Amino acid sequence: MPDVSQTRRRFMHATATVAAASTIPAAMANNESTSRAKRTLTTDVLVCGGGCAGSAAALSAARRGAKVLLVEKAPFAGGIITSVGLPYFDGIANIRDNRVVVRGIPLELLSKSGVCAADAKKVAKHNPTIPNTFEFKRLLDQSFQEQSSNLTVLFNSFLCDAHASGGRIQSVTLANKDGLVTVQPKVVIDCTGDADVAAWAGAPFEQNAEVQPLTLHFRVGNVKNEPNLSGPCRVALEAAQKRGELPFYYGPGVMFMFGKNEIYVHGVRVPADPTNAADLSRAEMQGRADAHAMFRAWKRDVPAFADSYFLEAYPWIGVRESRRIIGQHVLSEEDLMTSRRFDDAIATGCWYLDLHPNKTTIGSANDFKPEKVQPEPYDIPYRSLVPQRIANLLVAGRCHSATRGAHASTRVTVTAMAMGEAAGLAAALSLESNTEVAQLDGVKVREALSNQNAGPFTDN
Numbered sequence: 202m203p204d205v206s207q208t209r210r211r212f213m214h215a216t217a218t219v220a221a222a223s224t225i226p227a228a229m230a231n232n233e234s235t236s237r238a239k240r241t242l243t244t245d246v247l248v249c250g251g252g253c254a255g256s257a258a259a260l261s262a263a264r265r266g267a268k269v270l271l272v273e274k275a276p277f278a279g280g281i282i283t284s285v286g287l288p289y290f291d292g293i294a295n296i297r298d299n300r301v302v303v304r305g306i307p308l309e310l311l312s313k314s315g316v317c318a319a320d321a322k323k324v325a326k327h328n329p330t331i332p333n334t335f336e337f338k339r340l341l342d343q344s345f346q347e348q349s350s351n352l353t354v355l356f357n358s359f360l361c362d363a364h365a366s367g368g369r370i371q372s373v374t375l376a377n378k379d380g381l382v383t384v385q386p387k388v389v390i391d392c393t394g395d396a397d398v399a400a401w402a403g404a405p406f407e408q409n410a411e412v413q414p415l416t417l418h419f420r421v422g423n424v425k426n427e428p429n430l431s432g433p434c435r436v437a438l439e440a441a442q443k444r445g446e447l448p449f450y451y452g453p454g455v456m457f458m459f460g461k462n463e464i465y466v467h468g469v470r471v472p473a474d475p476t477n478a479a480d481l482s483r484a485e486m487q488g489r490a491d492a493h494a495m496f497r498a499w500k501r502d503v504p505a506f507a508d509s510y511f512l513e514a515y516p517w518i519g520v521r522e523s524r525r526i527i528g529q530h531v532l533s534e535e536d537l538m539t540s541r542r543f544d545d546a547i548a549t550g551c552w553y554l555d556l557h558p559n560k561t562t563i564g565s566a567n568d569f570k571p572e573k574v575q576p577e578p579y580d581i582p583y584r585s586l587v588p589q590r591i592a593n594l595l596v597a598g599r600c601h602s603a604t605r606g607a608h609a610s611t612r613v614t615v616t617a618m619a620m621g622e623a624a625g626l627a628a629a630l631s632l633e634s635n636t637e638v639a640q641l642d643g644v645k646v647r648e649a650l651s652n653q654n655a656g657p658f659t660d661n
């Protein structure tokens with residue numbers, strides 16, 4: 202367990218109103234004491250973000266025996282799956298023959314969700330879905346609790362700063378109900394999706410001026426389950442857009458995914474910069490407005506929706522793309538499309554280069570043919586998790602080091618989990634061998650993964 206007792210300094214309490222009220226003149230706010238609780242935690246491995254990559258990273262490092270602190274801003278783990286409500290385990294199997302190409306923790310979570318056998322070699326669909334996202338939260342809770350001797354979880358905790366000196370991260374700051382908390386880790390794994398911690402620590406990264414659009418997922422109840430419902434739904438959205446009620450949309454994907462008369466919709470499309478707090482807030486509001494505009498259009502024009510009701514939108518709008526670190530190797534489209542093999546491969550990807558445009562695309566998500574950008578299962582090298590300049594930092598998930606095109610494939614859920622598992626094991630190995638993660642031999646990480654029935658499919 203991290204040492205929570207090391208330092209605990211308390212200052213006079215500021216009132217919440219002073220901190221929150223934007224109407225208070227700046228001069229008056231400055232005269233108030235800037236009091237806050239401060240405490241310092243130490244840990245072997247700090248995993249930042251408990252989404253797809255982070256959950257796998259934390260489990261992987263803790264199971265190997267490292268003392269791990271997992272920090273997540275949501276009150277639960279699972280990231281996109283639980284906070285944006287995305288049930289897909291894309292990347293688990295090759296599209297051509299449904300052959301499983303990712304084992305380890307992603308396959309374990311899929312099988313524990315009741316979708317396949319623990320040692321499945323094939324799955325029924327190349328893009329299987331889990332039946333229930335709440336149960337997935339519980340599965341992660343239980344998996345973490347099984348590691349409680351090594352793993353401490355802090356939910357409702359927002360990482361907000363990192364301090365690096367001498368080429369290492371010395372401390373990371375988070376904010377939660379304890380106030381501002383300083384964490385002093387030996388190794389950091391950034392799984393925030395946005396490379397927040399890597400960026401704050403000064404690791405080089407890139408972010409395109411225009412990134413893929415954001416999407417809020419929502420569910421509508423009491424819809425008549427009729428065949429080809431997407432057709433009339435599409436027509437209704439075209440009409441709503443013409444009336445000026447809906448700026449952009451895609452598809453729409455209208456799926457009876459979780460219940461017989463309940464649809465799950467991904468069709469919202471909001472262009473925004475997800476690393477800009479104000480623009481992200483605007484996007485959240487636009488996403489809710491667009492989701493409700495879609496629902497109203499269907500209720501108005503599609504008979505199957507006559508008695509329907511808006512069930513719920515998931516808490517967060519989903520971010521597809523933001524920062525990507527520039528690591529020791531930048532994985533490229535060419536690496537993917539030529540199935541380039543790497544000695545230090547630690548994971549396999551297999552999804553197509555799934556790049557959503559910032560415009561309406563009627564009937565589908567993309568304005569290109571996915572089969573034209575469908576690679577064979579490909580290697581992801583350890584060096585694409587290793588940033589430049591910071592020796593004790595790994596970055597896993599959708600913010601690892603890849604070109605924009607390659608990232609459009611590596612960003613899917615299972616591939617992110619596989620990278621997280623590798624990063625967690627690498628962090629533990631670095632501590633065992635007293636070697637910085639930046640200097641660790643990726644071939645050794647691959648061997649260790651292979652020994653526990655994980656890692657790239659070529660070792661299968």
Ligand SMILES: Cc1cc2nc3c(=O)[nH]c(=O)nc-3n(C[C@H](O)[C@H](O)[C@H](O)COP(=O)(O)OP(=O)(O)OC[C@H]3O[C@@H](n4cnc5c(N)ncnc54)[C@H](O)[C@@H]3O)c2cc1C
Pocket residue numbers: 249250251252253254255272273274275278279280281282284285287289290291292358359360361392393394395397415416417518519520521597598599600612613614615617618
């Ligand atoms: C709308 C949408 C639809 C998608 N559709 C599919 C699909 O159909 N199939 C598929 O496989 N993939 C899909 N993807 C892509 C995929 O889901 C993500 O790219 C994938 O989840 C990446 O995993 P990750 O671990 O990097 O990020 P995430 O799963 O997003 O995890 C990041 C975690 O870090 C936490 N976090 C972030 N910043 C902080 C902070 N500062 N402090 C504390 N915690 C923080 C977040 O709350 C989150 O839990 C979709 C993505 C989106 C947005």
